[in-house]
Amino acid sequence: MDTLTPSRPADLDALVDLLRDRRLAVLAGAGISTESGIPDYRGPETRHIERRPVQYDDFVRDAAARQRYWARASRGWARMTGARPNDGHRALATLEAAGRVEGVITQNVDGLHQAAGSERVVELHGALDRVVCLGCDARQSRQSVQAQIAARNPGWVDLGAETGRVAPDGDVEIEAGVAAFVPPACPACGGVLKPDVVFFGESVPKPRVAEAAGMVSRADALLVVGSSLAVYSGYRFVRQAEKEGTPVAIVTLGETRGHRHAAVAVDARLGDVLPALADALGA
Ligand SMILES: NC(=O)c1ccc[n+]([C@@H]2O[C@H](COP(=O)([O-])OP(=O)(O)OC[C@H]3O[C@@H](n4cnc5c(N)ncnc54)[C@H](O)[C@@H]3O)[C@@H](O)[C@H]2O)c1
Numbered sequence: 001m002d003t004l005t006p007s008r009p010a011d012l013d014a015l016v017d018l019l020r021d022r023r024l025a026v027l028a029g030a031g032i033s034t035e036s037g038i039p040d041y042r043g044p045e046t047r048h049i050e051r052r053p054v055q056y057d058d059f060v061r062d063a064a065a066r067q068r069y070w071a072r073a074s075r076g077w078a079r080m081t082g083a084r085p086n087d088g089h090r091a092l093a094t095l096e097a098a099g100r101v102e103g104v105i106t107q108n109v110d111g112l113h114q115a116a117g118s119e120r121v122v123e124l125h126g127a128l129d130r131v132v133c134l135g136c137d138a139r140q141s142r143q144s145v146q147a148q149i150a151a152r153n154p155g156w157v158d159l160g161a162e163t164g165r166v167a168p169d170g171d172v173e174i175e176a177g178v179a180a181f182v183p184p185a186c187p188a189c190g191g192v193l194k195p196d197v198v199f200f201g202e203s204v205p206k207p208r209v210a211e212a213a214g215m216v217s218r219a220d221a222l223l224v225v226g227s228s229l230a231v232y233s234g235y236r237f238v239r240q241a242e243k244e245g246t247p248v249a250i251v252t253l254g255e256t257r258g259h260r261h262a263a264v265a266v267d268a269r270l271g272d273v274l275p276a277l278a279d280a281l282g283a
């Protein structure tokens, strides 16, 4: 008989019962990466912080918005690339290797699921380590753009995140020096460079949504981990599961807008719950 410890909440048993004979689609959000040191948006420690992430239209139309974006993002990059997967990411990879996971649909842009070994991952909002040219559509690594930024702005990236807080999207919240910053440009055509992520006000490409929807359709349960479901592009999969009669389970700290649709909800840290779940499911 199991004893209850802080890392084994009672609801974990209900979660294990629900998922025991089911193949999972996983919908992940910022909360699975907080234990890797990347802040979330609406967790217990962050929901009071006002953030003004760059809007897609501003980025495309306004050179000053792009200057500000790249100035701040280039200072936070070392911190983003320094993040390593945690026990939660690893447990999902273990479950996939054991044949329990149809796929991971992630709203995160940090690449940590793949770093942990997950193979079937749909990056709903793209990935920060790729950069696309809005002029000629050429793609390059973020690392090479970072090198170009360092060459154009001596000393800038070395300042790192020291003087500002790092936001969930990897920006450092600084103002000083931004006006003198020289933004990067496409080496092929001189065009505007944008990280290959979906900004606010931009929609998720349709084929990507379809791929994720297929994972949900083929699965027997949808497991939501570390997402407040406040953003529709993730919440839509909870709605889809409900329509298809597929049970939804949620693991987060605190409530989400998906809780009323959930067959089981666990309020505990993912770094504790997911390894315990993988164990209990024999993965
Ligand atoms: N670019 C920006 O700065 C910005 C700002 C706001 C929103 N957004 C958008 O919002 C989306 C984020 O929404 P989201 O749902 O992924 O994240 P979120 O921050 O809205 O929700 C995170 C959830 O995870 C939980 N959580 C945190 N740490 C946890 C842990 N260790 N264990 C268990 N649960 C934990 C929190 O309690 C919360 O419920 C992004 O994909 C983005 O599109 C972006």
Ligand SMILES: [Zn+2]
Pocket (backbone or CB within 6 Å): 133, 134, 135, 136, 137, 138, 186, 187, 188, 189, 190, 191
């Ligand atoms: Zn170009």
